[in-house]
Amino acid sequence: MAEMLAKNETPDVLFWVGCMGSFDERAQKITKAVVKILHQAGITFAVLGTEESCTGDPAKRAGNEFLFQMMAMNNISILNGYNVRKIVTACPHCFNTLKNEYPELGGNYEVVHHTELIQDLLDKGKIKVSGGDFTGNKITFHDPCYLGRGNDIYEAPRELIQKLDVELMEMKRSRSKGLCCGAGGGQMFKEPEKGTKDINIERTEEALGLNPKIIATGCPFCMTMMTDGIKNKNKEDEVKVLDVAELIANAMEL
Numbered sequence: 673m674a675e676m677l678a679k680n681e682t683p684d685v686l687f688w689v690g691c692m693g694s695f696d697e698r699a700q701k702i703t704k705a706v707v708k709i710l711h712q713a714g715i716t717f718a719v720l721g722t723e724e725s726c727t728g729d730p731a732k733r734a735g736n737e738f739l740f741q742m743m744a745m746n747n748i749s750i751l752n753g754y755n756v757r758k759i760v761t762a763c764p765h766c767f768n769t770l771k772n773e774y775p776e777l778g779g780n781y782e783v784v785h786h787t788e789l790i791q792d793l794l795d796k797g798k799i800k801v802s803g804g805d806f807t808g809n810k811i812t813f814h815d816p817c818y819l820g821r822g823n824d825i826y827e828a829p830r831e832l833i834q835k836l837d838v839e840l841m842e843m844k845r846s847r848s849k850g851l852c853c854g855a856g857g858g859q860m861f862k863e864p865e866k867g868t869k870d871i872n873i874e875r876t877e878e879a880l881g882l883n884p885k886i887i888a889t890g891c892p893f894c895m896t897m898m899t900d901g902i903k904n905k906n907k908e909d910e911v912k913v914l915d916v917a918e919l920i921a922n923a924m925e926l
Contacts, residue, residue: 692892699892734858748779764818803837815850816891855893876901
């Protein structure tokens with residue numbers, strides 16, 4: 673953003689990368705997939721780079737409202753300084769926080785999840801996809817909590833998957849009855865409480881019950897939990913966990 677401002681240019685959209693998309697080696701591949709799609713569609717975008725910091729979601733979910741507000745106010749000051757209007761992010765946690773919790777602190781933006789933006793680009797013909805390597809594959813989609821129940825976005829990711837000439841299968845607990853992977857609410861950063869089974873294993877077993885080739889996600893936190901679940905079951909050679917953006921980026925007609 674700083675470089676574009678220096679050239680007196682305004683991007684179509686600000687890409688909010690998020691902590692996972694910036695620092696987690698696996699989630700960086702999701703970031704690159706989103707960038708590939710934006711480039712292909714001719715969308716001008718910018719990132720905050722080192723000026724971007726955590727939205728404060730984990731702090732808020734863990735109960736530290738004071739820390740959340742400090743982080744949020746700092747981000748809002750930077751975003752408003754650049755006169756940002758539209759933000760796209762591949763993380764439902766960032767999406768939910770920027771969209772629903774920043775306005776009361778003075779941060780009012782049009783915030784879209786990457787699946788919504790990609791669906792819009794496909795509908796407008798700015799990108800085209802074919803099944804390619806995925807044709808005929810069985811795919812199941814795991815609904816991220818902050819995308820589905822939190823913001824009622826169920827159709828966009830599914831419509832994108834169905835454009836790939838695949839068999840989309842629904843888990844028993846899906847859409848508004850979807851089961852959390854266990855990473856939300858600050859749980860990503862701590863060991864689980866004592867119990868009989870980790871929740872991500874429960875969710876992975878439900879997905880594997882459909883015998884899919886691919887478990888699709890729309891959240892880097894879910895990506896980690898489902899991937900760990902697949903490794904726990906020693907199925908990483910048979911079943912892939914891929915973000916919807918990765919599916920589309922791989923199937924794009926260049």
